[in-house]
Amino acid sequence: MARSVIHMPATARPGDIIAVRVLVQHSMETGYRSNSVGEPLARDIIRRVECRFDGETVFAADLFPAIAANPSVAFYLRATRSGSLQVEWRGDAGFSHTDSARLQVG
Amino acid sequence: MRRVATGLALSACLASAAAQFIGTTLQRRSGFDDMSPALQAMQRDDTQNPAWLWLKGGEKTFDADCARCHTNTQLRSVATRYPAFDSLLGKPVTLSGRINLCRQRHLQREPLAAESDELIGLETWLGWQARGLPIAPPADPRLAAARSKGENLYRSKFGQLDFSCAQCHDDNAGRRLAGSTITQAHPTGYPIYRLEWQGMGSLQRRLRGCMSAVRAEPFGFGSDELTALEMFLAQRAAGMPIETPAIRP
Numbered sequence: 003m004a005r006s007v008i009h010m011p012a013t014a015r016p017g018d019i020i021a022v023r024v025l026v027q028h029s030m031e032t033g034y035r036s037n038s039v040g041e042p043l044a045r046d047i048i049r050r051v052e053c054r055f056d057g058e059t060v061f062a063a064d065l066f067p068a069i070a071a072n073p074s075v076a077f078y079l080r081a082t083r084s085g086s087l088q089v090e091w092r093g094d095a096g097f098s099h100t101d102s103a104r105l106q107v108g
Numbered sequence: 109m110r111r112v113a114t115g116l117a118l119s120a121c122l123a124s125a126a127a128q129f130i131g132t133t134l135q136r137r138s139g140f141d142d143m144s145p146a147l148q149a150m151q152r153d154d155t156q157n158p159a160w161l162w163l164k165g166g167e168k169t170f171d172a173d174c175a176r177c178h179t180n181t182q183l184r185s186v187a188t189r190y191p192a193f194d195s196l197l198g199k200p201v202t203l204s205g206r207i208n209l210c211r212q213r214h215l216q217r218e219p220l221a222a223e224s225d226e227l228i229g230l231e232t233w234l235g236w237q238a239r240g241l242p243i244a245p246p247a248d249p250r251l252a253a254a255r256s257k258g259e260n261l262y263r264s265k266f267g268q269l270d271f272s273c274a275q276c277h278d279d280n281a282g283r284r285l286a287g288s289t290i291t292q293a294h295p296t297g298y299p300i301y302r303l304e305w306q307g308m309g310s311l312q313r314r315l316r317g318c319m320s321a322v323r324a325e326p327f328g329f330g331s332d333e334l335t336a337l338e339m340f341l342a343q344r345a346a347g348m349p350i351e352t353p354a355i356r357p
């Protein structure tokens with residue numbers, strides 16, 4: 003199973019607005035639930051998503067317990083130059099995952 | 109006299125046709141048609157569908173293991189045909205059963221666990237190849253016995269609540285069970301991403317869920333009973349387009 007999927011066009015013309023959708027596999031355990039014998043389940047969520055285009059932060063978001071499992075985040079970018087979009091997810095229990103996709107402009 | 113005989117033959121014909129399509133003579137509806145517009149939008153737009161996590165994993169497994177023998181165009185319609193008869197085992201097998209048999213016979217590997225991410229991923233990937241194609245259960249006569257066993261199971265009452273599948277999904281489809289619309293139970297989109305599970309599952313997981321809901325002891329994964337039920341459901345939904353990977357509430 004893939005840990006993450008980035009949906010965005012591979013090519014764009016200069017000035018185009020492109021949609022980026024990033025999906026990551028994560029249980030997003032809220033910390034408010036208990037298991038079958040009544041013990042509380044520790045919170046285990048993604049706390050932050052950061053997207054950088056060739057190192058420059060173009061989008062970032064804080065996530066909270068009310069967000070469903072396998073969170074999907076969407077945003078828009080104006081394509082100005084070719085480069086690589088890097089997405090980083092960080093969370094509880096040392097969770098960290100990065101994925102990247104190329105954009106060709108021109 | 110001849111007219112009477114023709115009349116009898118015709119009515120016998122009609123009766124058997126009706127028996128074959130009980131519950132399907134009314135307009136058949138996929139579970140998709142009974143979902144909220146928001147969920148329908150989520151299924152229509154592949155970039156919003158969390159099933160892509162499993163599908164991409166399945167694609168990777170296919171390229172690594174299966175692509176030695178198969179190509180995806182060659183396997184395009186496979187998901188429309190299963191369960192199908194396996195001559196070595198001498199009984200029908202489901203699509204996930206076939207994947208595991210292929211692993212054991214040709215790759216000499218251990219079978220994948222039922223509902224494991226890897227198995228669901230491959231099944232999802234195969235289903236996605238067949239998306240839009242009509243469900244086409246094979247006309248193999250060796251399947252007839254299991255299919256009619258499936259129909260019997262569909263109409264048998266189960267569990268402490270003493271319900272059959274047909275009582276909800278034929279007799280009361282379209283009405284409501286608490287907050288949810290009762291669907292006609294056509295297996296058009298499996299494996300599905302089910303919001304209640306916050307993950308993906310097979311048709312057998314769904315059937316087992318229904319069995320627990322009527323407080324029956326569910327049949328095991330890969331059991332002949334669940335395979336028979338799958339076969340009857342595929343026959344009942346024959347011709348409906350495959351939606352895999354579908355979203356369900």
